[in-house]
Amino acid sequence: METVSFPCFPCFNGGGSKTKNDAFAFCLECSEHRCKKCKEIHSKFPQLKYHSIIPCSNISSFPQEVINRTHKCESHSTEKAEYYCSFHCNAFCFVCLMELHRHCSFKKLSDVSKGVKLSTSFKEMQNQLAVKGESMKHLLNNKAENLNDILRQKTKLETELSSYVSRINSYMNELIKNVKTVYEKELQKLRKDLEQLRIQEKGLCKQRDNLDNIAKFCSDNVTFLYINEIEHVFRQEKETRNTVTETTRTDLAINGIEEIKAFLRNVEKIKIEPVMQHIPVNTITLSPAAQHTIPLEAMKSMTGDILTLNKHIDIAKKGVKEPVIIDCTIFKSGQIIAIEQKHTCLLEFTTSGMLRRNVKISSQALGIAAIDENVFVLTESGMDTVHIYNKQSMSSIREVSIRDNCSGIARYSNSNFVVGCNAGGLMLIGTSGDKEKMFHTKELLHLNQKIFLTANEKSQVFCSLPNKDTILSIDYRGNVRFSFQSEKLKSPRGLTGDGNSNIYVSGYETNNILWISNDGKKSKEVLNSKNGIQSPTGIDYDKVLEILAVCNCNGSQMSIYSMK
Structure with missing residues (x-):
């Protein structure tokens, strides 16, 4: 060059x-x-x-x-x-x-x-990038192999289905032939019976006429003897069974038609779909310093985006009697875990609405947040405790005592989360269980009410105060950035980020979901009762999957909306 x-x-x-x-x-x-x-x-x-x-x-x-x-x-x-x-x-x-x-x-x-060039972190990053490169090669090879495999599978499926079609057609053609065979057999039998009955009818008519003539012109002796002769003929016909006396009829029908109908109904349900198989690959985790070298995406307005309903999940129909789900969190892999307060349990759903697990927990939980793909945290108000959970086992791996009634909880970064204390403000806690920081915000002290939380990409915390119909935004030092109130938002509950430093808030009394800009100066109602929103509580939005999960209808329903 x-x-x-x-x-x-x-x-x-x-x-x-x-x-x-x-x-x-x-x-x-x-x-x-x-x-x-x-x-x-x-x-x-x-x-x-x-x-x-x-x-x-x-x-x-x-x-x-x-x-x-x-x-x-x-x-x-x-x-x-x-x-x-x-x-x-x-x-x-x-x-x-x-x-x-x-x-x-x-x-x-x-x-x-x-x-830094001689540091362990530099060498580690080189190794991680090398591992990532190998993982990328593995992914490329895997996708290439997958392409070849799917072409082979297509041919195999077409051949297999063609074979089924051929077998079904052959069997059905044989049934059609059998219809003709059975028809001819029964037709011949019915014609024979019909001919015999006509002969018998002719004989009976003759005997009847003879009896009338003998009775009219002959003596009683002759009449008596003729009657005996007729009875003898009847007995002989009965003994030899030469007379057709059955009153049944013959119909043609398919024996096992219900099985055929059931088979056809099952065939209609058969679909050809891709089956996704997870193949583990080597991944790397960047340190916070390395992550911040990547510029943050510029804030963009969400007012032009539209949320449309994907599915209403009726929790009662999933086997949970009189459910009350109050909060939820979405994982990148698509699972949604919700808190069911009445029966003190956690419900795990797929985005298609299937209930995968119903796990009992020790105390009533109030808030839940995913930290990464394998870890989530939740607050248990009855024990003044925060639990760090393993998603796969759905079991607590660490407990953190708050010594205050705790409510809302939100992911703050890859390594910590923020908890709302009803009378003590906000507390920053690491995933190791260490209490890292208190946000001494006077507006949150001694409120003695449930606080709902979320945090954005800039480490700014948003607090929902239902009793005051207020949203507070707090910076990383605990200073209030803005206070938001609106006639369109009464008894605000759940909050979630929109992926661009703005937030969504659920209005429990106003039956809506409100979008609020990062500076609190702009807002827009994006969902309301016309979209199926009724008494919403906890909500969560995932910008990768572009779905919004809403604990809806006063906790009896999980509603999933997608971004268009």
């Missing part, structure tokens, strides 16, 4: 060499090309010593756009990221330092990153 040449910036602009092809390297921080001599001079300055110098021969394959993006402050695109906060796992500029991180434990980015 031909290499594009650039002039050395200091030489060309300093009035020295006018050659445009003498650039040897590029300084990423200075955004300037350097010749060999200027590169050596550049490296001698202490403040420039650690700049990133990229040889021009590698510049075409170097991800300069990515590096430039990560160097910029996330909140101020014109400023460079110079500081790093270990608590928020975020790099930022001096403006952010003064506005947001003055009370945080921050360091200069150059101090934090020093020696």
Whole structure:
């Protein structure tokens, strides 16, 4: 490949060499090309010593756009990221330092990153990317094999179904032939009986006429003797069974027609569908610092999106008497786990509405949230306890005592979650069970009411206060960002993020679902009673599956809506 040449910036602009092809390297921080001599001079300055110098021969394959993006402050695109906060796992500029991180434990980015290329995390990331690469190769091979397999399976299924069709057609054709055979046999028998009956009828008519004539013209002796003769003929016919006396009739019917009808009904239910099989692959987990190097998706308005009903799941028809489901959470694999409060149990559904499990728990739960694909957390108010659950076994693997009536709970990050304490505000807890932080928000202290929670991608917490018809938004330091109230939202209950830092809220008394923007200035009713919403409580939205699960109809129904 031909290499594009650039002039050395200091030489060309300093009035020295006018050659445009003498650039040897590029300084990423200075955004300037350097010749060999200027590169050596550049490296001698202490403040420039650690700049990133990229040889021009590698510049075409170097991800300069990515590096430039990560160097910029996330909140101020014109400023460079110079500081790093270990608590928020975020790099930022001096403006952010003064506005947001003055009370945080921050360091200069150059101090934090020093020696990173020799660190264990760097080597681990290299290994993880190598593992990911192997996993990707495995996936590619698997999909290629799957493509070949599905072509073979298609041929096999067509051959097998054609064989069934051939066998069924052959059997049905044989039945049609049997109809003709049975018909001919019965027809011949009926004709024979009919002919015999006509002969018998003719004989009876003659005997009757003879008896009338003898009685009219002959003596009693002759009449008596003729009667005896007729009786003798009757006895002889009865003994020899030459007279047709049966009054039954013959009909043609298919013996086993109900089995055929049942077979046809079952055939109508047969469908050709893809069967998804989970094949485990090696995956990697990025640390919070690595995750924050990826820019957050810009906030977009959801007011143009439409939620449409997929399914109403009647819980009572699933075998749960007088159910009361109050909260739910969705996993990326499609399972939905709901809290059934009346019978103190957890219900696991598929998005198609099938009830997979009904698991008894020790105490009444009030809130539930998925942390990852294998772990979820729930609050048990009767025990003032938070339980960390394993999804596969549906059993508690860790308990955390709150020492306060707890209610709402929400995922805060990959490693922690936030819990609403009825009289103590909010508490941040790690998945290891460590209590990491208290949000001392005066608006939440001593409320003595149930709090429903959710958190967004920016670690902003949203609180639903049913008794006050209010939604509060709180930042990572516990400061109130906004307070939201509306005539369209009475007795708000469940909250969930929309995947773009905004939220959905369920209105228990207003029978609706409201969308509220991240700054609390915009709102829109996206679902109401016309869409089947009645006294909704807990809700959860998954932006990957694009489904919204609603604990509906005062807890007797689970409703699933999809985004269009």
